[in-house]
Amino acid sequence: MNLEPVIGLEVHVQLATESKIFCGCPNAFGGEPNSRICAVCLGYPGTLPVLNRAAVDQAVRLSLSLDATINQRSVFARKNYFYPDLPKGYQISQFDLPLAEWGTLPLSDGSALSITRLHLEEDAGKLLHEMPGGGELPGESLVDFNRCGVPLLEIVTEPDLRSAGSAQDALQRLHQVLRFTGTSDGNMEEGSFRCDANVSLRPVGREAYGEKVEVKNLNSFRNVARSILHEIERQTLVLESGQLVVQETRSFDASNGTTASLRSKEEAHDYRYFPEPDLPPLLIDDARLQSLAGALPERPWARADRLRSEFGLTGDDAHLLTQSVELAEYFEEATKCLPENPLGIANWIKTEVLRELKRPDAPPAANWLAPAKLAGLVGMIDNGSLSGSGAKEVFAEIWESHEDPHRATERLGLAQVNDEGQLEAWLQQALKANRGPTEQLLAGEHRVVAFLVGQVMKLSQGSADPRWIRERLLEWSRANGAP
Ligand SMILES: [Zn+2]
Known part of the structure; x- marks a missing residue:
């Protein structure tokens, strides 16, 4: 069976802002756990989110730099799920009406990757399974909410990539764009740029897509390529043995280059999206859009x-x-x-x-x-x-x-002497001290030139320019009758 990989990417970019997306807490990596939190980003009852204008500006700038169409009216939505790093029990995201749609990312080989949508959302906290600074926790996990409410732009591409290499190239190009435009620090070790890859296979020539597998949280360009290569290999074996690929979410193990099942389609979340009641629609007027576009790096x-x-x-x-x-x-x-x-x-x-x-x-x-x-x-x-x-x-x-x-x-005594008087004096000294080679030079035997240049270099203790000495030797020999 001649199979073709079909690959799409989902990238989460932490936007470079002073404060978080819905509160005034600082947007910075690390810090003492749970030191950059407030009632809003912890979702305490009675609090209300207030949208950070700077986060919207950065998201618009990044979207514009990918030639996406900005929806001047977009809507925030609640994505409901339970997880210990999400104290509100829901994430504020965008669903039906995202901030921007249909962008283009030029790739190194001259082709372009279509971007389906770009939407704003908030980041979740982090579970710690080991003590900060190392050492195992005694049979429990801790939670750090500092990352709750860090502004994210999620970028979803079309499934137009056909190889692990082109997927890696697309991510590197995307990373380049956000660094050039200053919309994110793009620090992959710190999680400012995170990637999931959707991989499926189909027989060459067939239009319908095969069952896709989502590989989560790939933390380096190289691991994105490795995980995709592994998935292509794994799914090929499954299909060639007459079985079906199961639609599921998998995680990548960088230590051995393989993926393992996290959850199947049956266990997938039903997020029950609905419009966020605490935030009005996001409106971006012409003047703001034009000024952001005009100032794009x-x-x-x-x-x-x-x-x-x-x-x-x-x-x-x-x-x-x-x-x-x-x-x-x-x-x-x-x-x-x-x-x-x-x-x-x-x-x-x-x-x-x-x-x-x-x-x-x-x-x-x-x-x-x-x-x-x-x-x-x-x-x-x-x-x-x-x-x-x-x-x-x-x-x-x-x-x-x-x-x-x-x-x-x-x-270091490497200065080259430019004083032609001094250079000439060394040259004449070398000629006098080496009668035989000098006569050979005058007889037109150019093979002694290198030797004589070496003698001058020795006299100058390496400070003469050997190219100048060589040219001057040839000039001198011609002036003195050499053929
Ligand atoms: Zn806060």
Whole structure:
């Protein structure tokens, strides 16, 4: 049987705001358990939610950056279920009339993923099964309500993806968009960006979808791809053995790369959605929509296009430098300090900087070497005061220490001598000291050039520019009769 995977994604994005979506408690990760809570986010009787305008703005901005259509009238709904991390017994979400619909996410291969809907909702709390900081709880679980009421935008895509790789790419692109637009910190370890994947199989050529399995709470791009690959394999075996795939929710075990059943369709919640009686419909007028659209930061693909046209970067380099907003900022900041050589800066970021950033202990962007210092280093190569190999040595020294590149060059004795009088004196000294090779050079035997360059480098203790010495030797030999 020739089977085709059908994959759709559901992503929860925590929006970057000062306070929670329906109360004034701070929206921040962590903190002493149950220290960022109030009667509203705990759902005490008699309290009423008040919608946070900033959360709506961030949700609209993220929706607009995905070219979604904003519903200028949307409605909050109660999603009813019982779980210990949900003190109200319901979650305020949106159902029939979401904030936005029909967006588009451009993918790396040039195709695009359709986004079905984007809706606002509140996050739930967290159950702790081990003591904060490690150590087992004695046979019980604790609950931390700090996360209750953190604003979320849920993004649901069409089931248009056909491989684990393209699903991973879609998530990375989506993550890129929210980082470039500043609508979320996107921190996956802290749960600011969480993904569920819906996976089903169908015979190639058949239009109807197969029974789908939802894999919950995938916490890294890699695990999304791994869990989908596993599901494709598992469902293929089920179908090929003549059985049916059971519609269910499964969890992914990152330690062994497999999924396990959480609950079947029969056990699925019936959420009994109804319009939230404590909140009026959310209305967004034209003026607000226009001002949010007008102030939307550049999206990653637009920024890549601009880097190409403004600085003459290749498409691949522009793509590489816009893989994160931090890297794009870094490039542009460095370029401001050395506007005459953007390509040189791009090359240094592509090679030396990215090599450092790939290390497991790579520092956060705030601790990268200042872009002005990188520009200073590239400028020293450009004006001949530092060789390319010397610059690599200096870079390795200053990346962590943040030392000034000029000072580090001096300290390491790597400064290249530009004084032509001095260089000429070393060159003549080397010629005099090496009569045999000098005569060979004058006879046109170019193979001795490297030896003589080496002698000059020795005399200069490495501070001469070998390219300059080589050219000058050839020039001198021709001026003195060499063929
Ligand atoms: Zn609160």
